[in-house]
Amino acid sequence: MNTTLRNGLLLLLTLVLIAGFGCAKKQADSLTPGGEEEELSMTGEERQAAMNISDGIIYFDYDSFSLSAEAKSTLTQKASIIKRFPQLRVIIEGHCDERGTEEYNLALGERRARAAYEYMLNLGVGVGQMEMVSFGKLHPAVSGSGEVAWSKNRRDEFKVSKPK
Amino acid sequence: MSMTPSRYAGCGTSAFWAALFLMVCLIMPPSVSAALTVDVTSPGNTMTNIVQAAPLGNSSRAAALQKAIGANMTLLPFVNVINPNGIPGGGAISGATADGIDFKRFSLANAQLLITTNWNDPSMVELRCFSVAQGSLMFGNRYAVKDGEDALLDVADKFCDDFLEAVIGRGDFFRSSMAFIKTDGARKRDVWSVRPNGRYLHRLTNMQGEALSPSWSPDGRKVIFTHIDKRSHGLGIYDTGSKSTQRIKFPGNTVIGPTYLPDGRVAVSLTDGRNPSIFILGHSLEKQGKLDESQSIDVSPSVDAKGTLMAFTSNRMGGPQIFLKDLRSGSVRRISQYGNYNTDPSISPDGTLIAYARQEGGGHRIYVQDLISGQERQLTFGPGSDEEPAFAPDSYFIAFMSTRNGKKSIYITTRNGGEPKLLPSGAGDAAFPAWSRSMRARE
Numbered sequence: 310m311n312t313t314l315r316n317g318l319l320l321l322l323t324l325v326l327i328a329g330f331g332c333a334k335k336q337a338d339s340l341t342p343g344g345e346e347e348e349l350s351m352t353g354e355e356r357q358a359a360m361n362i363s364d365g366i367i368y369f370d371y372d373s374f375s376l377s378a379e380a381k382s383t384l385t386q387k388a389s390i391i392k393r394f395p396q397l398r399v400i401i402e403g404h405c406d407e408r409g410t411e412e413y414n415l416a417l418g419e420r421r422a423r424a425a426y427e428y429m430l431n432l433g434v435g436v437g438q439m440e441m442v443s444f445g446k447l448h449p450a451v452s453g454s455g456e457v458a459w460s461k462n463r464r465d466e467f468k469v470s471k472p473k
Numbered sequence: 474m475s476m477t478p479s480r481y482a483g484c485g486t487s488a489f490w491a492a493l494f495l496m497v498c499l500i501m502p503p504s505v506s507a508a509l510t511v512d513v514t515s516p517g518n519t520m521t522n523i524v525q526a527a528p529l530g531n532s533s534r535a536a537a538l539q540k541a542i543g544a545n546m547t548l549l550p551f552v553n554v555i556n557p558n559g560i561p562g563g564g565a566i567s568g569a570t571a572d573g574i575d576f577k578r579f580s581l582a583n584a585q586l587l588i589t590t591n592w593n594d595p596s597m598v599e600l601r602c603f604s605v606a607q608g609s610l611m612f613g614n615r616y617a618v619k620d621g622e623d624a625l626l627d628v629a630d631k632f633c634d635d636f637l638e639a640v641i642g643r644g645d646f647f648r649s650s651m652a653f654i655k656t657d658g659a660r661k662r663d664v665w666s667v668r669p670n671g672r673y674l675h676r677l678t679n680m681q682g683e684a685l686s687p688s689w690s691p692d693g694r695k696v697i698f699t700h701i702d703k704r705s706h707g708l709g710i711y712d713t714g715s716k717s718t719q720r721i722k723f724p725g726n727t728v729i730g731p732t733y734l735p736d737g738r739v740a741v742s743l744t745d746g747r748n749p750s751i752f753i754l755g756h757s758l759e760k761q762g763k764l765d766e767s768q769s770i771d772v773s774p775s776v777d778a779k780g781t782l783m784a785f786t787s788n789r790m791g792g793p794q795i796f797l798k799d800l801r802s803g804s805v806r807r808i809s810q811y812g813n814y815n816t817d818p819s820i821s822p823d824g825t826l827i828a829y830a831r832q833e834g835g836g837h838r839i840y841v842q843d844l845i846s847g848q849e850r851q852l853t854f855g856p857g858s859d860e861e862p863a864f865a866p867d868s869y870f871i872a873f874m875s876t877r878n879g880k881k882s883i884y885i886t887t888r889n890g891g892e893p894k895l896l897p898s899g900a901g902d903a904a905f906p907a908w909s910r911s912m913r914a915r916e
Contacts, residue, residue, distance in 0.1 A: 409816070413817075422726070443726065
């Protein structure tokens with residue numbers, strides 16, 4: 310390899326590394342309405358798989374992000390489907406009941422989403438197929454107070470998309 | 474109506490009015506000749522009764538000014554505004570100074586403070602506050618007044634801040650700006666700003682998704698906040714100059730409770746590893762370091778005005794509790810000692826108190842702990858849930874979110890408690906009050 314070519318490659322690699330480092334640090338967008346990731350339409354088989362993945366909500370105890378045996382069983386079923394459809398992506402949403410405060414619940418919801426994420430990661434689901442987001446107590450599934458409603462709101466939901 | 478600094482800078486007559494105001498202040502300096510009689514340390518037990526005498530002079534605007542002053546005074550948790558109709562012989566006085574006032578009549582109605590309005594010159598009004606028991610002037614000023622209702626309300630705000638200056642030593646409450654979050658439809662929350670009396674209510678952001686946890690920059694030019702869309706958290710930054718909003722994404726999944734430090738850097742809870750941890754971001758929002766290496770959830774940083782003390786919530790000892798980090802020595806100590814769930818800390822700018830929300834049977838209640846004595850005091854008692862306390866720049870007033878009236882609203886109390894007063898913020902849920910430390914914030 311001659312010196313000119315090697316220097317050119319080194320420069321190119323340096324630029325790529327700098328660009329990559331900048332992206333890893335942070336990414337600024339103007340806030341514009343719309344701006345969602347483009348998605349492809351699903352085939353019938355994919356739609357059925359997406360429905361099976363979304364259907365099983367998992368629930369948690371109060372102020373806890375430990376997975377119950379039932380939750381683990383549900384996640385095992387989801388993982389096997391997700392692995393069979395590598396073109397699909399799953400957003401794991403962590404939610405909390407109304408009793409805690411907003412900021413702490415955002416952190417707790419993240420831990421709940423992460424519990425499912427890590428469990429399915431250990432079952433072989435690819436990192437590129439999963440995302441996490443915590444909504445804390447912003448979006449209760451069931452309105453009202455009392456343990457019946459609260460127990461339905463301490464949960465992970467699973468949203469499926471087919472990114473372009 | 475916006476009241477931006479630039480708008481006034483461009484006003485040709487502003488220099489004239491400023492000079493005139495300074496001149497009259499020099500001619501008639503505030504007099505604090507009497508010992509103050511207002512007990513601001515134990516509101517609820519000792520309310521101060523204030524009455525306004527019938528206005529002197531020939532201005533047709535005096536009644537509107539008195540109404541605005543009365544409305545402001547009702548927002549103070551240690552003040553009870555008396556109807557002048559209850560004064561024996563009525564609220565009329567024969568002169569604007571102590572010599573022209575029969576204080577006994579006001580004393581019989583249990584009034585402790587008397588406010589007089591003397592308005593002859595259309596461009597200038599004299600406002601005074603007297604101690605009824607001592608029959609002496611607490612303070613008084615002449616205020617330049619322009620045409621229009623806003624100008625009239627500005628005078629009321631200035632006078633009431635002068636009143637607070639006399640009784641609590643800081644007079645910027647009524648002219649301070651508060652950012653807060655207003656719900657605007659399903660899954661839509663935006664940042665708004667307002668003064669504590671409901672004036673200058675403005676929408677700052679208009680985004681898809683939900684904004685939470687606003688915090689003003691020290692110079693009052695920017696507001697940062699958490700922004701959550703359908704699939705991610707981001708750091709929102711609103712610029713009051715350009716009126717534009719940016720959203721910054723970070724690696725990891727959480728952006729929780731950002732707050733500005735006094736030097737313009739930002740403390741925010743991000744996920745780097747398995748737990749949301751508090752990071753310091755530099756002026757370009759680059760990560761400068763983690764608060765500490767605890768294997769726990771750390772959220773809700775709140776920093777004093779010197780930037781030396783940081784309160785935060787952590788579950789490092791089990792449930793969420795309030796901790797305090799000395800940013801000089803690095804030492805961390807637990808603050809909340811009672812209850813299983815203490816969150817939402819707000820440290821007073823003077824670094825002497827921490828307010829926080831404690832979960833109890835019927836919801837959360839606001840408590841405040843004295844960092845010097847270690848004593849804790851309950852400030853709010855519901856009903857509903859009281860959360861998200863925020864100290865004002867004066868370290869005296871505290872705003873918080875409460876559901877006591879059936880929806881999320883912002884109320885104001887003091888570090889000593891007292892009946893919380895509703896902050897008018899229009900329709901829709903209102904939450905996450907955040908006071909600006911700068912008088913520049915007027916958007």
